[in-house]
Amino acid sequence: MKRYFLGLSIACASVVAQAEPSVPDAVWSQAWLDAAYLPRHTVLTQSADALMRSVDLVCAQTNAHNLEQARQTWLATSKAWRALDAAPAGPMVLERIGRKIDFRPTRPDDIEVAIQTGDVSNAATRGLPAIEYLLWGNAQPKAQLAKLKQPARCAYLSKTAQQVASHAHFLDQPWQTYRIELGAENPFFRENLLSEHINLLLSSMGSLQKRMPTADGVKPEQFAEWRSGSSHAQFMAQVGGMNLALQAVVQRLRAEGSAQLADQVSVEMQQVQKRCESLPQNLAQSAAKARMACHQAITDLRARVQVQVGEKLDLTLGFTEGDGD
Structure with missing residues (x-):
């Protein structure tokens, strides 16, 4: 069976790994995949x-x-x-x-x-x-x-x-293979699940930041999907997918007894949704101040996850430019 370990390159930029990181069980891991992916x-x-x-x-x-x-x-x-x-996650990164x-x-x-x-x-x-x-x-x-x-x-x-x-x-079967691996008796994939999942979330947040320039006088071509005029809709689709996957992190924090941190992450995610959703459909016509508010909300959430969530779950978090896809 092909093994879909992501093999991420981790930069020790902000959080030092602890001896015993949080390891989800098979039921939780497969439920996470079934719900979010x-x-x-x-x-x-x-x-x-x-x-x-x-x-x-x-x-x-x-x-x-x-x-x-x-x-x-x-x-x-x-x-x-x-x-x-x-x-x-899983095979879409490997492939x-x-x-x-x-x-x-x-x-x-x-x-x-x-x-x-x-x-x-x-x-x-x-x-x-x-x-x-x-x-x-x-x-x-x-x-x-x-x-x-x-x-x-x-x-x-x-x-x-x-x-x-x-x-x-092409990923139809690999996703099912990855699901089987998460439920296997050998905990290898579950041991790496949270660190890989959260690192990839951090990378996605960085991608969102790059997709939202904050300078005055932006041009339509600075936004992805400008040709179809769907930049804002596409941006919010990415925010929505990130929010869905982030729920597993919030759930894990509550299971680890960190309800307050879980609430903080949820509130900051709501701020991302609110501030970015309020931008006009034509992002090139948006005010720099409004784009900055969206960008800053993502920055705040990313910092919270990278530092406090990583510390709580005993994970090594941090990305280099070459990580992800």
């Missing part, structure tokens, strides 16, 4: 399948209605990916699935060359960002219908959507 994976695979079908319909009947349906299924798939990538589904930055010039050759092997010219470009262009949605009537262009779009669905489903 497998449902998000299911939503992603179902959305990706729908995207593949809707894109095929665009290529079969290239009209405005079908193009709008494809755009809506892309939005659903991208948000499903954001929610899952908000707190990666580096993010580089296959969500390679950034988008490279329009390279995509245009790839369309002409039909070559979808280059990670830089495929995935959800490439599909966004093909459906919206550089924020020029009205111009794309005529372009997609070009057979080579629509064929490339179809192949790329098929790849996204294939990569999503």
